Amino acid sequence: MTTKMYLFKEGYDNLRKHGSKTFSTMLIICATLLVLGIFLVLFQNVNANVETVRVEQGLQAFIDDTATDDEIEYMQDEIKQIEGVKEVKYIDKDMAFEDAKQAFKDQEYFLEGLDKVNIFPASFVVKFNNINQSQTVKTAVEKIDGIYKVNYNEDRIQAVISISKIANIFLLGIGAVLLIVSIFIISNTIKLAVYSNKREIFIMRYIGATNRFIRTPFIVEGTIMGLVSAIISFILISIAYVLIYARVPQVGSSLGVFGFLPYTTLWYQILIVYVVLGLFIGIFGSAISIKKYLKV
Amino acid sequence: MIEFINVKKEYNHDVLALNNINLKIEKGDFTFLVGPSGSGKSTFLKLMIKEEEPTSGKILIDGKDIGKFKNKDIPFLRRKIGFVFQDFRLLYDRDVFENISFALRVIECSEREIQAQVKNVLQMVGLTGKEKYYPNQLSGGEQQRVALARALATKPPIIIADEPTGNLDPTTAKGIFKTLLDINSRGTTVLVVTHAMDIVNDLNKRVIYLDHGQVVKDEQKGGPKFDNENVFI
Numbered sequence: 001m002t003t004k005m006y007l008f009k010e011g012y013d014n015l016r017k018h019g020s021k022t023f024s025t026m027l028i029i030c031a032t033l034l035v036l037g038i039f040l041v042l043f044q045n046v047n048a049n050v051e052t053v054r055v056e057q058g059l060q061a062f063i064d065d066t067a068t069d070d071e072i073e074y075m076q077d078e079i080k081q082i083e084g085v086k087e088v089k090y091i092d093k094d095m096a097f098e099d100a101k102q103a104f105k106d107q108e109y110f111l112e113g114l115d116k117v118n119i120f121p122a123s124f125v126v127k128f129n130n131i132n133q134s135q136t137v138k139t140a141v142e143k144i145d146g147i148y149k150v151n152y153n154e155d156r157i158q159a160v161i162s163i164s165k166i167a168n169i170f171l172l173g174i175g176a177v178l179l180i181v182s183i184f185i186i187s188n189t190i191k192l193a194v195y196s197n198k199r200e201i202f203i204m205r206y207i208g209a210t211n212r213f214i215r216t217p218f219i220v221e222g223t224i225m226g227l228v229s230a231i232i233s234f235i236l237i238s239i240a241y242v243l244i245y246a247r248v249p250q251v252g253s254s255l256g257v258f259g260f261l262p263y264t265t266l267w268y269q270i271l272i273v274y275v276v277l278g279l280f281i282g283i284f285g286s287a288i289s290i291k292k293y294l295k296v
Numbered sequence: 297m298i299e300f301i302n303v304k305k306e307y308n309h310d311v312l313a314l315n316n317i318n319l320k321i322e323k324g325d326f327t328f329l330v331g332p333s334g335s336g337k338s339t340f341l342k343l344m345i346k347e348e349e350p351t352s353g354k355i356l357i358d359g360k361d362i363g364k365f366k367n368k369d370i371p372f373l374r375r376k377i378g379f380v381f382q383d384f385r386l387l388y389d390r391d392v393f394e395n396i397s398f399a400l401r402v403i404e405c406s407e408r409e410i411q412a413q414v415k416n417v418l419q420m421v422g423l424t425g426k427e428k429y430y431p432n433q434l435s436g437g438e439q440q441r442v443a444l445a446r447a448l449a450t451k452p453p454i455i456i457a458d459e460p461t462g463n464l465d466p467t468t469a470k471g472i473f474k475t476l477l478d479i480n481s482r483g484t485t486v487l488v489v490t491h492a493m494d495i496v497n498d499l500n501k502r503v504i505y506l507d508h509g510q511v512v513k514d515e516q517k518g519g520p521k522f523d524n525e526n527v528f529i
């Protein structure tokens with residue numbers, strides 16, 4: 001048995017010696033990782049939806065009824081040349097009427113007789129390359145002759161952006177709190193192990209054990225707890241997500257409805273976050289609890 | 297090997313445990329450190345392994361000023377000094393083999409060395425066959441010998457023992473001293489704190505007398521002539 005194997009075995013023996021404490025610690029770490037995972041998943045989904053809105057959302061520029069087909073074609077070219085414009089779609093008066101009919105499906109009486117005198121204007125729907133260019137594009141489109149009004153749902157876009165900002169801050173905050181809680185819990189468990197091995201540590205110090213030698217079994221103990229909790233949490237959250245995903249709309253499936261991302265785009269992010277956090281919690285939590293016994 | 301230069305040790309700024317200690321113990325020496333209770337014997341040993349720091353003065357071990365050692369150097373200082381504690385300091389949830397092999401694992405010996413060396417030291421202290429016993433299945437004298445075996449296992453150049461025969465009957469005590477003399481004859485520097493004056497007198501080795509934290513006598517060959525010194529219980 002090499003020294004490394006010996007130290008590993010000592011750490012593992014510690015875990016078993018404090019079996020029920022180990023179990024309850026891992027339970028709590030799993031719980032915190034799961035809560036964290038739920039927030040991470042929500043956050044990623046919100047972000048994905050925000051992205052969809054960003055891409056789908058455009059502005060609508062209404063065209064004077066007096067404009068001729070040539071003029072409209074010229075306007076369309078002009079808009080296309082504005083920097084930040086991704087695509088321009090022309091919607092003629094008939095299509096506008098059809099859209100309106102769709103929108104008022106249940107109250108079609110509103111539109112009775114309107115097909116004789118179509119009051120709905122033709123328009124361009126302009127999409128952006130990048131949501132940040134929306135303001136400059138809007139100003140440029142407004143300046144074009146023959147455009148009498150530009151509709152741009154700024155509020156909605158701003159709302160979406162601030163939702164994602166809040167989600168970001170919230171996740172960071174929750175993450176930090178849970179991380180601290182987990183480290184505290186694991187360090188408490190390790191403290192117990194350290195305490196019950198106090199005599200051993202004390203004697204080891206007197207027969208010339210280096211700090212590394214004394215510390216390693218406890219770090220192993222913490223690392224195993226962190227890692228096993230991470231893997232259990234990962235399995236649980238994966239099962240839960242896949243089950244839920246089968247029953248909800250998918251992201252981008254219909255505009256304006258919150259949709260979910262497929263798990264294939266999420267699992268590795270969760271796994272990485274869990275493993276990194278599990279290791280961090282385990283190593284850091286055990287390192288801080290052993291520190292004070294290494295001074296004699 | 298061991299040198300104290302103007303060493304003074306105060307505890308809590310009022311108890312003067314050692315005062316103005318100047319002495320040198322050569323490599324390969326066998327030395328007794330004796331004196332009444334509270335005279336500073338244990339303090340003397342604790343300074344050597346940096347369990348305590350001197351208030352002033354310098355201590356050289358193997359030519360090196362241990363006052364300059366950093367926290368990370370301490371393990372390596374302690375590996376040079378096999379310490380036999382009066383209270384044994386054994387691990388009660390580990391058997392004899394593990395108690396001894398523990399010291400060898402600490403210094404990262406291979407499994408083969410561990411097996412061989414544990415067997416070797418158990419033979420030296422006369423405990424062959426007790427590998428699987430737990431300390432509380434052993435007598436006080438046997439436990440003391442396990443403690444000694446553990447100190448010997450790593451083959452340190454210096455062995456220090458704080459009252460290694462404190463609670464032992466004369467025969468067992470003689471056995472312990474025999475082992476210490478034995479390893480001394482193979483070159484290990486040995487320093488023993490003891491109250492067993494009859495044995496001290498028998499052996500004609502160097503005896504350092506401490507009283508109230510000071511060296512009051514330092515005899516190169518302590519002998520029966522001190523038999524009646526009532527200061528040394």
Ligand SMILES: Nc1ncnc2c1ncn2[C@@H]1O[C@H](COP(=O)(O)OP(=O)(O)OP(=O)(O)O)[C@@H](O)[C@H]1O
Nearest residue numbers: 307308311312313332333334335336337338339340
């Ligand atoms: N940690 C401590 N804090 C305060 N005073 C101490 C401490 N350790 C020892 N002392 C004091 O220092 C003096 C010397 O103690 P030391 O233990 O060195 O004596 P000793 O010669 O080993 O005695 P004994 O033969 O009883 O073991 C004593 O007066 C003791 O009370």
Ligand SMILES: [Mg+2]
Nearest residue numbers: 337338339458
């Ligand atoms: Mg003492």
